[in-house]
Amino acid sequence: MALSAARLIAPLVALLAAFVAPRPVAAQDYPVRPIQLIVPTSPGGTLDLSSRMLAPLWSEFLGQPVVIQNRAGGASAIGTRAVAQAAPDGYTLLVASDSSFVTVPLTRNDTGYTLDSFTMLFSYGVGSLFVAVNAASPYHSLADVAEAARRDPGKLTYASYGIASLAHFGGTMLWRALGVDVAHIPYRSTAEANVALLGRQVDIGITGSLGGSSDASRVRVLATSAPQRLAFAPQVPTMRELGHDVELGFTNTVAGPRGLPPAVTARLLAAHRAVMEKYGSTLRERLLAAELTPVDLDGATALAGMRQREARFRAVLGAMSLQE
Numbered sequence: 255m256a257l258s259a260a261r262l263i264a265p266l267v268a269l270l271a272a273f274v275a276p277r278p279v280a281a282q283d284y285p286v287r288p289i290q291l292i293v294p295t296s297p298g299g300t301l302d303l304s305s306r307m308l309a310p311l312w313s314e315f316l317g318q319p320v321v322i323q324n325r326a327g328g329a330s331a332i333g334t335r336a337v338a339q340a341a342p343d344g345y346t347l348l349v350a351s352d353s354s355f356v357t358v359p360l361t362r363n364d365t366g367y368t369l370d371s372f373t374m375l376f377s378y379g380v381g382s383l384f385v386a387v388n389a390a391s392p393y394h395s396l397a398d399v400a401e402a403a404r405r406d407p408g409k410l411t412y413a414s415y416g417i418a419s420l421a422h423f424g425g426t427m428l429w430r431a432l433g434v435d436v437a438h439i440p441y442r443s444t445a446e447a448n449v450a451l452l453g454r455q456v457d458i459g460i461t462g463s464l465g466g467s468s469d470a471s472r473v474r475v476l477a478t479s480a481p482q483r484l485a486f487a488p489q490v491p492t493m494r495e496l497g498h499d500v501e502l503g504f505t506n507t508v509a510g511p512r513g514l515p516p517a518v519t520a521r522l523l524a525a526h527r528a529v530m531e532k533y534g535s536t537l538r539e540r541l542l543a544a545e546l547t548p549v550d551l552d553g554a555t556a557l558a559g560m561r562q563r564e565a566r567f568r569a570v571l572g573a574m575s576l577q578e
Contacts, residue, residue, distance in 0.1 A: 284344055284518050284521050285316055285317070285318040285344060285345065285521075286318070288318050288319040289316065289318060289319070289321065289344065289345055289346075289347060290321055290323055290346050290347070291320050291321065291322050291347050291349055292324075292333045292337050292346065292347070292348050293305050293322055293323070293324050293325070293333065293349055294324075294325055294326060294330040294331070294332065294333025294334045294350055295324065295330055295333075296324060296442075296443045297324050298443075298444075299444045299445065299462075299463050300381055300444075300462060300506070300544055300545055300546060301349065301350065301506055302322075302324065304349075304378070304379055304506055304541060304544050304546055305322055307537070307540055307544070309321075309322055311529040311533055311537075312522075312525050312526065312529060314529070315524075315525040316521070316522075316525045326442075329353070329362075329416045329417060329419060330350065330353055330416075331359075331362065331364075331366075331367075333350075334354040334365070335366040337372070337509070337510070337511060338366065338367035338511055339367075339511070340510075340511050341511070342373070342510060342512065343515075343518070344510060344515070344518035344521075344522065346510070346511070347375075347508060347510050347522075348372070348508070349506060349508050350506075350507060351381065351420065351462070351505065351507070352420050352504035352505065353415075353420045353504070355372070355509075356563060356564045356567065357418050357419060357420055357422070357423055357567055358418050358419075360418070360564060361418035361571070361574075362418065369557065369560060369561065369564070370512065372509040373510045373513065373553065374507060374553035374554070374556045374557045374560075375508045375510060375519060375522050375523060375526075375553050376507070376526050376551060376552055376553060376556065377505040377506060377507040377549055377551040377555075377559075378506060378526070378549065378550065379505070379506045379546030379547065379548055380503045380504070380506075380546065380547045380549050381463070381503065381545065381546050382478045382479045382480035382484065382503050382504075383420065383424040383460055383461065383462055384459075384461055384462070384464060384475050384477075384478055384479075385428065385458065385459075385460055385477045385478070385493075386458070386459045386460075386461070386464065386474060386475045386476060387399075387451070387457065387458055387459070387473065387474050387476060388452065388474070389471055389473055389474050391454075391457065393458075393474075393476070394474065394476075395476060395496075396432070396477050396493070396496055396498070397496075399432075399436075399457075399458060399476070400433075400434055403429075403434035403436055404434055407434070408435045408437055409437075410436045410437065410457045410458065411437045411438075411456045411457050411458070412425055412436050412437070412438060412439065412456060412457065412459065412460055413441055413447040413448075413450045413451055413455075413459045413460070413461075414438060414439075414447060414460050415440075415441055415442075415443055415444040415446070415462070416440050416442065416443075417438075417576055419440070420462060420504050421447070421460040421462060422438060422574065423570060424479055425438060425460045426573050427500050427502065427570055428479075428493065428498065428500050430570065430573060431493070431498040431499055432498065436457075436458065439455075447461055448461060448463075448464065452472060459473075462504065462545075463544075463545050464545065475487065475490045476490075477491055477492065477496060478491075478492055478493070479492070479501060479502040480492055480501070480503060480547075481494070481501050483495075484547065485542055486542045486543065486545060487545075502563075504563075505551065505556055505559060505560070506546065507560075508522075509553075510522075519553070523552070530550055
């Protein structure tokens with residue numbers, strides 16, 4: 255009896271499906287094309303500079319270019335959201351700090367992502383906030399700032415790199431610790447905030463990077479939020495050292511979308527480990543020059559630290575103005 259066309263075709267369909275069915279990503283298969291690394295801030299800041307420092311080294315061990323794309327806007331939410339919504343295939347990655355991962359989604363309901371939207375891969379550097387004034391300022395210490403702020407509540411101004419940025423949270427925590435009222439002037443980027451400080455458009459700057467402006471002839475750094483004095487700025491006291499219960503750092507962390515295959519995660523982490531093994535000593539000096547303290551944290555450790563800091567930030571939300 256003749257076979258029907260359907261019965262003849264069925265085995266061929268099954269055979270083709272076996273060839274084209276999606277396979278789990280294997281580490282040896284990845285990557286086969288360039289990787290896009292999104293930096294959700296403008297060029298020139300610590301995050302951007304350190305990413306450009308590391309990207310060609312990661313490329314060396316991945317065998318494919320790691321191409322940086324700055325996608326600023328929305329207090330870093332635009333670029334961060336793009337990665338959260340990307341396919342979890344390892345070809346769209348993010349490098350960001352706590353401002354992107356924690357403070358912005360904590361204070362806005364339109365970001366389109368949360369901490370749980372990402373696969374954290376590793377952190378390579380820890381940054382701190384600096385409290386600085388123009389070199390021509392009459393304030394030579396935090397005590398001077400506090401005295402002036404108590405004398406004229408709300409008159410002094412401080413610049414940050416955006417509403418809900420880490421600098422905004424850090425400023426709120428510091429002024430609460432000092433018991434003073436200092437007006438917040440948000441700018442769109444670290445570079446703009448630093449320019450405002452240099453131009454004496456504000457009295458104080460709170461920033462995660464002085465961007466080469468730390469020359470004593472231009473600015474006077476009064477304190478840092480680091481847990482101890484920084485290797486690249488040993489002359490600057492910590493806030494805690496000055497008697498104020500404020501300690502705040504942020505990690506520069508590389509992440510992918512949630513659901514990144516374990517093999518891809520392992521491949522990326524192995525490439526980073528290889529970079530650190532080969533270039534560790536040189537990288538340490540370059541990261542310090544970029545105002546970062548080098549660290550080597552895996553994704554789980556980085557995420558745990560962010561959750562701890564998120565809880566601390568929630569405690570000061572009520573004291574913050576989130577209006578433009």
